[in-house]
Amino acid sequence: MRRSSRTKKEKVAAKEIIVKGRVQRVGYRRYLLDIAQELGAAGFVENLRDGSVRIFCQASPETLQRFIECAKKPAPPAIIKKFEVTDVRPRPKLKHFEIRYGRVQEELQEGFGAMQAIFMNYWNEFRDFRGEFKNFRGEFRDFRREFTDFRDEFRDFRGEFGGFVEEFRDYREEFREFAKRTDENFNKIIEKYGEISEKLTVILETLIRESRETREMLNESMKLLREAVEKLSSRETKLES
Numbered sequence: 001m002r003r004s005s006r007t008k009k010e011k012v013a014a015k016e017i018i019v020k021g022r023v024q025r026v027g028y029r030r031y032l033l034d035i036a037q038e039l040g041a042a043g044f045v046e047n048l049r050d051g052s053v054r055i056f057c058q059a060s061p062e063t064l065q066r067f068i069e070c071a072k073k074p075a076p077p078a079i080i081k082k083f084e085v086t087d088v089r090p091r092p093k094l095k096h097f098e099i100r101y102g103r104v105q106e107e108l109q110e111g112f113g114a115m116q117a118i119f120m121n122y123w124n125e126f127r128d129f130r131g132e133f134k135n136f137r138g139e140f141r142d143f144r145r146e147f148t149d150f151r152d153e154f155r156d157f158r159g160e161f162g163g164f165v166e167e168f169r170d171y172r173e174e175f176r177e178f179a180k181r182t183d184e185n186f187n188k189i190i191e192k193y194g195e196i197s198e199k200l201t202v203i204l205e206t207l208i209r210e211s212r213e214t215r216e217m218l219n220e221s222m223k224l225l226r227e228a229v230e231k232l233s234s235r236e237t238k239l240e241s
Helices: 002-010 028-039 061-071 104-240
Strands: 013-022 042-047 053-059 079-088 097-100
Touching: 013 061, 028 042, 028 053, 028 061, 028 097, 053 061
Parallel strands: 042 097
Antiparallel strands: 013 053, 013 079, 042 053
């Protein structure tokens, strides 16, 4: 039994931490209290007259290390410039973590200071936002000018497009007239071609017919001429004999 109690005591470690920077009147003590209660650590935190904060914390080595890591990363507007950790002996009588308050006047200043720090933090953010808003307003003015120029250009383009539409309408009417004239001329050409084709057919048939008659007449003439030559040759032969 004695060995087990000694083992439990050996598992408890303690640290004293001095934190310097912007750690008073910014809610840093309340932040440490919430962390310690969440982790189950015991100890206390108090403000020192030089503006620093003193922390005493005891717990298992793992829990104590987690507490230290969280204590180094407070939320704004707290700012840590120096974090000094010293090994100390545990205090068995401390069972919980608490804030050791100072005099009433100091605590009132602490509360008002924390409110002021938070307010100034929001004020700085608001100033940044106001600066961004000014830039946005300037960009909006430039965009409005560009939009005005674009609107004027669009009006000019719309006017040009209207003129183009009118020209297109005139061109469409001219094309219709041209198509109509072309169609009429093409129909006339077809009619003329039909007449010419008929006449050419008649002429061709006539030539063919006349060519046949001429060839028959020529054959008949050659036949008569051949007979006349033969008769003349026979007469000459008789005379010579």
